[in-house]
Amino acid sequence: QQQQQQQQQQQQQNMNxxxxxxxxxxxADQQQQAAQRMQSIEQEARHLCQAVMKHFSSLxxxxxxxxxxxxxxxxxxxxxxxxxxxxxxxxxxxxxFFSFWRSLIWKYLTSQSLPLKLFGWEQVGDIIxxxxxxxxxxxxxxxxxxxxxxxxGRYEFDPxxxxxxxxxxxxxxxxxxxxxxxxxxxxxxxxxxxTDGEAAEATSKQGKKITLFRCTMxxxxxxxxxSEADEDQPGTDKDIDYYQHKSRQHEEKQPPVSGWATCRAGxxxxxxxxxxGAMVPPGEEYNTLEHQLAKWAIENGVIELVLGDSIHREIxxxxxxxxxxx
Numbered sequence: 001q002q003q004q005q006q007q008q009q010q011q012q013q014n015m016n017x018x019x020x021x022x023x024x025x026x027x028a029d030q031q032q033q034a035a036q037r038m039q040s041i042e043q044e045a046r047h048l049c050q051a052v053m054k055h056f057s058s059l060x061x062x063x064x065x066x067x068x069x070x071x072x073x074x075x076x077x078x079x080x081x082x083x084x085x086x087x088x089x090x091x092x093x094x095x096x097f098f099s100f101w102r103s104l105i106w107k108y109l110t111s112q113s114l115p116l117k118l119f120g121w122e123q124v125g126d127i128i129x130x131x132x133x134x135x136x137x138x139x140x141x142x143x144x145x146x147x148x149x150x151x152x153g154r155y156e157f158d159p160x161x162x163x164x165x166x167x168x169x170x171x172x173x174x175x176x177x178x179x180x181x182x183x184x185x186x187x188x189x190x191x192x193x194x195t196d197g198e199a200a201e202a203t204s205k206q207g208k209k210i211t212l213f214r215c216t217m218x219x220x221x222x223x224x225x226x227s228e229a230d231e232d233q234p235g236t237d238k239d240i241d242y243y244q245h246k247s248r249q250h251e252e253k254q255p256p257v258s259g260w261a262t263c264r265a266g267x268x269x270x271x272x273x274x275x276x277g278a279m280v281p282p283g284e285e286y287n288t289l290e291h292q293l294a295k296w297a298i299e300n301g302v303i304e305l306v307l308g309d310s311i312h313r314e315i316x317x318x319x320x321x322x323x324x325x326x
Contacts, residue, residue: 042086046093049079053100061111069119076101076123080130091167094134098289101127102296109305114312121318124302128325131289136167137174137254139277141212143226147267148242151226153178155212157279166281174254175213182206210242212255222252226260226271242266294326 052075059067083097105127108120141155155176163169211229214222224245230238241263245256260270278285297303303326306319 039089042089045082046086049082049097052079053097056104057100059107061107061113061116064107064111064116065113069115069122072104072119073123073126076104076126084134088170091163091165094289095292098127098131098292101130102293106300109302114314117312118314118318121315125318125321127293128321131293134289136279136288138275139279140275141176141255142274142276143178143212143271144274145269146226146243146271147262147269150180150206151210151242151266151271153181153210154276155210162279166284168279173214175211176255177209177211180206180208180210214252214255222247224255224260225263226266240265243270290325297322297326 056072056075064072079097080101083094087094101123105120105123108116108123111117111120137157139157142153143155144152146152155178157168158175158177161169161172161175168174208228210226212224212226213229214224216222224247225239225241226243228240228242230240243260243266244263245251245260247256251259254275255273257273257275260272262268262270278288280288302322303319306315
């Protein structure tokens with residue numbers, strides 16, 4: 001942060017003094033140097049994390065018994081935070097941390113100590129939540145059953161929000177869009193009858209773009225909308241809103257599949273949604289963190305550990321999260 005502040009101050013001084021030979025070369029050099037410094041910082045942070053993970057991986061059961069479980073939990077959490085920051089420039093880097101986390105959990109699950117085993121199963125619940133939190137958004141949504149027939153169809157993820165690797169860019173608002181196709185009748189996705197007036201409206205909408213997007217309200221709640229965005233001022237009250245979903249906190253990450261309400265411009269009934277695929281590079285569809293965790297649990301026979309000779313009611317109770325996940 002200090003380096004970034006110094007860089008900004010230097011850039012401002014150069015601008016005030018007419019630096020950069022008047023052609024932007026000086027500014028470009030400074031930006032390149034700043035990028036190199038940031039890359040160096042990220043490399044050092046990763047090396048530090050790797051050293052910590054290597055140390056934990058070398059610990060035996062007797063040593064683990066002496067380390068407070070809260071300290072292990074806090075260390076894992078801080079490592080995760082660092083890797084999530086590193087993932088902004090290299091999305092695949094998080095796989096390194098989650099691989100370590102799974103191996104550490106395995107140490108606890110296979111120990112002879114019941115307290116260590118119980119902590120290991122607590123960590124299983126945590127890693128499941130973390131994998132879900134880091135899951136990529138769906139590649140598309142199928143909208144069907146809407147009273148406005150032209151709303152029904154396949155909405156693709158906004159391509160402008162995908163990075164060069166094929167991953168979703170960090171810190172962007174999730175949105176999907178569909179161009180209403182040109183056709184002689186109502187959309188094939190429509191599940192109800194269409195009146196002459198509705199058919200005429202559907203025809204007038206052909207070629208228009210309908211957007212499925214999330215909007216932060218003044219109350220700081222995040223609502224989802226199916227709207228025809230205004231060409232000049234999208235995301236404002238000039239949009240034509242057809243359907244909305246007043247989402248609760250657990251429904252804010254991606255569009256909910258049900259529970260939608262009809263807006264003034266819409267027609268009952270409201271639609272239902274179905275998620276399709278995942279926004280990952282081609283060939284990575286089955287290599288998400290959730291898929292890796294499921295593969296790890298199956299290949300290592302984690303469930304078999306629960307139902308083995310040393311079966312214990314507390315372990316059985318904690319294992320339900322993994323059974324439900326699988």
